[in-house]
Structures are given as structure tokens and as C-alpha cells.
Amino acid sequence: MNPILYWFHKLGSPPTFYAFAGKLMPWLLVLTLISGGIGLYWGLFVAPADYLQGESVRIIYIHVPAAWMSMAIYAFMAVNAIFALVWRTKIAEILAMAAAPIGAAFTFITLVSGSLWGRPTWGTYWTWDARLTSQLVLLFLYFGVIGLYSAIEDRRRAARAASLLILVGVINLPIIRYSVEWWSTLHQPATIRLVGESSMHASMLWPLLIMAIATKFYFAWALLARSRVMVLRQESGKAWVRDMLESKEPRP
Amino acid sequence: MMLTPSIAVLRRDLTAHWRRRGELANPLLFALMVTTLLPLALGPESQRLAFLAGGMVWVTVLLAGLLTLDGVFRADAEDGSLDQLLLSPAPLSMLVLAKLTAHWLVAGLPLTLVAPLLGLMLQLPQEAIGTLTLSLLLGTPLLSLVGGVCAALTVGMRRSGILLALLVLPLYVPVLIFGAGAVDAALTAQSAMQPLLLLGSGLLLALGLAPLACAVALRLGTT
Numbered sequence: 001m002n003p004i005l006y007w008f009h010k011l012g013s014p015p016t017f018y019a020f021a022g023k024l025m026p027w028l029l030v031l032t033l034i035s036g037g038i039g040l041y042w043g044l045f046v047a048p049a050d051y052l053q054g055e056s057v058r059i060i061y062i063h064v065p066a067a068w069m070s071m072a073i074y075a076f077m078a079v080n081a082i083f084a085l086v087w088r089t090k091i092a093e094i095l096a097m098a099a100a101p102i103g104a105a106f107t108f109i110t111l112v113s114g115s116l117w118g119r120p121t122w123g124t125y126w127t128w129d130a131r132l133t134s135q136l137v138l139l140f141l142y143f144g145v146i147g148l149y150s151a152i153e154d155r156r157r158a159a160r161a162a163s164l165l166i167l168v169g170v171i172n173l174p175i176i177r178y179s180v181e182w183w184s185t186l187h188q189p190a191t192i193r194l195v196g197e198s199s200m201h202a203s204m205l206w207p208l209l210i211m212a213i214a215t216k217f218y219f220a221w222a223l224l225a226r227s228r229v230m231v232l233r234q235e236s237g238k239a240w241v242r243d244m245l246e247s248k249e250p251r252p
Numbered sequence: 253m254m255l256t257p258s259i260a261v262l263r264r265d266l267t268a269h270w271r272r273r274g275e276l277a278n279p280l281l282f283a284l285m286v287t288t289l290l291p292l293a294l295g296p297e298s299q300r301l302a303f304l305a306g307g308m309v310w311v312t313v314l315l316a317g318l319l320t321l322d323g324v325f326r327a328d329a330e331d332g333s334l335d336q337l338l339l340s341p342a343p344l345s346m347l348v349l350a351k352l353t354a355h356w357l358v359a360g361l362p363l364t365l366v367a368p369l370l371g372l373m374l375q376l377p378q379e380a381i382g383t384l385t386l387s388l389l390l391g392t393p394l395l396s397l398v399g400g401v402c403a404a405l406t407v408g409m410r411r412s413g414i415l416l417a418l419l420v421l422p423l424y425v426p427v428l429i430f431g432a433g434a435v436d437a438a439l440t441a442q443s444a445m446q447p448l449l450l451l452g453s454g455l456l457l458a459l460g461l462a463p464l465a466c467a468v469a470l471r472l473g474t475t
Contacts, residue, residue: 165419
């Protein structure tokens with residue numbers, strides 16, 4: 001078998017995953033702190049204030065990376081949900097469920113920072129425009145997944161039921177997005193495009209991109225920390241957990 | 253030949269509902285009462301009510317339908333007939349489609365039929381009543397199909413009231429937007445064709461996908 005594929009398969013086994021995640025976590029934490037420190041310092045102190053919006057524009061360095069993460073994490077959960085439903089991979093179930101509260105937190109941060117930003121720039125904390133509304137619906141979808149997962153007793157069955165809900169949500173999200181846009185278009189159009197020229201100056205774009213990377217490292221770190229605990233709890237009856245807890249060696 | 257088991261399930265469900273026909277009026281009474289409360293809260297001015305009527309009828313119907321959703325699979329799960337359906341050699345998604353059709357016939361369709369009355373109570377202008385009924389006719393089966401998936405996910409729990417609402421309501425957002433949007437378009441003398449066509453295409457999509465998702469959810473709940 002292809003060695004990379006073999007390694008990937010092995011990672012699906014809880015003890016291997018637990019040890020690997022334990023080794024990876026300190027690195028991820030260091031990377032989070034470094035990139036987050038640089039990004040925040042650059043964004044909050046070095047980058048210029050906006051001509052029109054003044055200092056309040058600095059909220060962008062929190063708001064936009066959080067908004068990107070809120071959607072990226074849902075996509076991550078959907079990929080893991082497919083693995084959980086089709087191949088019944090234990091680790092995929094755990095990863096999907098461990099990601100849900102982090103995704104909900106990023107969505108919440110997006111909404112709160114957005115409404116604080118809306119006050120000085122639009123003159124109101126909340127308007128019913130397309131992107132705000134679809135973020136709010138996304139938050140409810142996250143709450144639904146978390147609620148369903150915690151309502152079913154059997155952990156593995158709960159994870160698979162919630163995975164199906166995630167996939168239903170993935171089919172629905174573009175429809176919700178489109179319907180909400182159809183319903184109202186008041187928000188400014190997107191200013192950062194992957195293709196073509198971005199309408200943002202480089203002095204603001206760089207700290208924004210660094211913050212986007214920092215949030216990804218943070219997500220990876222928080223995800224591994226949460227899923228390690230979930231692995232231990234689910235596997236608490238297994239021999240490898242008992243062996244590890246009883247051994248005197250320093251734990252990974 | 254392939255449809256025979258589905259028709260049997262449909263007939264059985266309709267018979268069971270007919271035996272307890274007193275319960276069928278409950279969602280309708282709920283919708284009527286909510287519609288009575290709305291003018292009391294918003295004030296009796298005809299113009300203001302007419303302006304909001306389309307959306308309010310849609311929200312009322314949606315909530316009334318939500319109340320009936322928990323029962324779609326619960327009774328069957330409790331008396332064991334759901335296990336019989338799961339064991340049946342007939343494709344589960346077709347049986348589920350029959351059950352959801354039965355649910356729409358006893359909940360969605362009656363609500364659609366009283367909707368013109370609700371609209372009149374809220375001073376909805378005559379010319380928009382037709383669009384309201386048409387939008388509900390396309391929208392309520394969609395509510396049953398999408399709601400059925402969530403009802404199947406929660407069937408293993410003893411009580412699922414609030415959780416079911418939490419799962420279902422975000423998924424209902426597009427239906428509500430296009431349904432109420434169609435009535436709004438009719439009120440402002442625009443063409444309601446676009447939202448109605450979008451509702452129809454959503455219904456087709458859900459007809460294809462929801463029974464399959466529902467079947468997977470039911471199997472997850474029992475293994």
C-alpha cells in the first residue's frame with residue numbers, strides 16, 4: 001500500500017490519533033501564538049486607519065477571518081460527516097463533533113464583531129440584510145448539530161445522526177444563502193476575490209491574511225485538544241487507555 | 253407492483269388518522285387562534301394588517317405544521333410497526349415517502365385549505381388569495397418532506413419538542429422566504445411566477461432527496 005495512504009488509515013485508529021494529536025498540538029499552539037501575535041499587532045497598530053471609517057475599520061482583522069472560519073469549519077464538518085456515515089470512521093465522527101462548538105463560536109464572533117462594526121459605519125447594530133441573516137441561520141444550524149449530538153445517549157449513534165444533519169445542512173446552505181440574497185440585498189458586495197484584483201490595499205490585506213492563517217492554526221489546535229478528550233472518554237473502557245493511564249512514563 | 257407496499261402504508265396511515273379524526277382539527281384550531289391573536293397584538297387597522305397578512309399566514313401555517321411533525325414516526329416507533337417497515341423488503345425510502353404523503357394529506361393540505369380564511373381574517377386583498385393558496389400548495393409538501401428528515405433523526409428520543417423545532421426551523425428559511433415572497437409579489441402587483449417556480453423546483457429536489465435522507469436517518473435511529 002502507498003505509505004501515505006497507509007499512514008492516513010492508521011491515523012483512523014484512536015490510539016495512533018491520540019498520540020499523533022498530542023505531538024502536533026504544542027507546535028500548533030506556538031504557530032497560533034506567533035501568527036496571531038503578528039497579525040493582531042500589524043492589524044491593530046501598524047496598518048493605517050481607514051479614510052472614511054477611521055479606527056473602527058480594524059474590526060475587520062477579527063470579523064473577516066472569523067467569518068471565513070465559520071464557513072470553512074462547516075465544510076470541514078461535512079467532509080468528516082461523509083467519512084463518518086459511509087466508512088463509519090470513529091475519528092471522523094469525533095472530529096466532526098469536536099469542530100461544531102468551535103464553528104459556532106466563530107459564527108458568534110462574526111455576528112458580534114459585525115454588529116459592533118455596524119454601529120459606527122451603518123448607524124445600527126443590526127440590519128436584516130442577506131449576509132447577516134445567513135450567518136444567523138448558520139449559527140442556528142450549528143446549534144442544531146450540537147443539540148442533536150448531546151440529546152442522544154449513545155455517543156456513536158449521536159455522532160452519526162448529527163452527521164446526517166450536517167449533510168442535510170450542506171445541501172440547504174447554498175439554497176438558504178440564495179434565498180436570503182433574493183430576499184434582500186443591502187450589504188456591500190464582497191471586496192476580496194480569489195480571482196482578479198482585490199479592491200483592498202496591500203497594507204490592510206497582509207495583516208488580514210496573516211489573521212486568516214492564525215485562525216486556522218487555532219482551529220487545528222482547539223480541534224485536536226477537544227477531540228483528544230472525546231477519544232479518551234469514548235474509549236475509556238479500552239485496554240490502551242488503561243495501559244496509558246497506569247504507565248509511569250511521561251504521556252504524549 | 254413496486255408501489256403496492258407504499259400504497260398499503262399510505263392507506264394504513266390515513267385509516268389510522270381517520271380513526272382519531274378529532275385530533276386532525278387541532279393544528280387548524282391552533283392556526284385559527286394564532287390568527288385571532290395577531291390583530292389583537294398588532295392593532296385592528298385593515299391597511300397595516302393587509303400589509304403583513306401574507307407573511308403572517310405563512311408563519312402561522314409553518315408553526316402549526318411544526319406541531320404535527322413530532323408524530324410522523326413516533327407512534328409507529330412506539331408500537332413497533334416502524335421496525336416492521338425497516339425489515340420490509342420494499343425500499344424504505346418509498347415507504348417513507350408514503351408516510352410523508354399521508355402526513356401532508358392530514359396536516360399540510362387542510363392548513364392550505366383554511367389559509368384563504370386566515371388571509372381574509374387578516375384583511376389580505378382578494379387578488380392575493382389565489383397566490384397565497386398556490387404558494388402553500390407548493391410549500392406545505394416541502395415542509396412535510398424537510399421536516400420528516402428531522403423527525404426521523406429525533407425518533408429515538410423520548411421527547412423531542414424543542415429540539416425538533418431547533419433542527420427544522422433553519423431548514424425552513426428558504427420555503428418561508430419564497431412562499432411569503434410570492435404573496436408579497438402578488439400584493440405589489442408584480443409577477444409571483446419566480447418565487448412560485450423556485451418553490452416548485454425546491455419541492456422536486458426534496459421529493460428526490462428527502463425520502464432517501466429520511467430512510468438513512470431511520471436506520472441510524474434503530475441500529
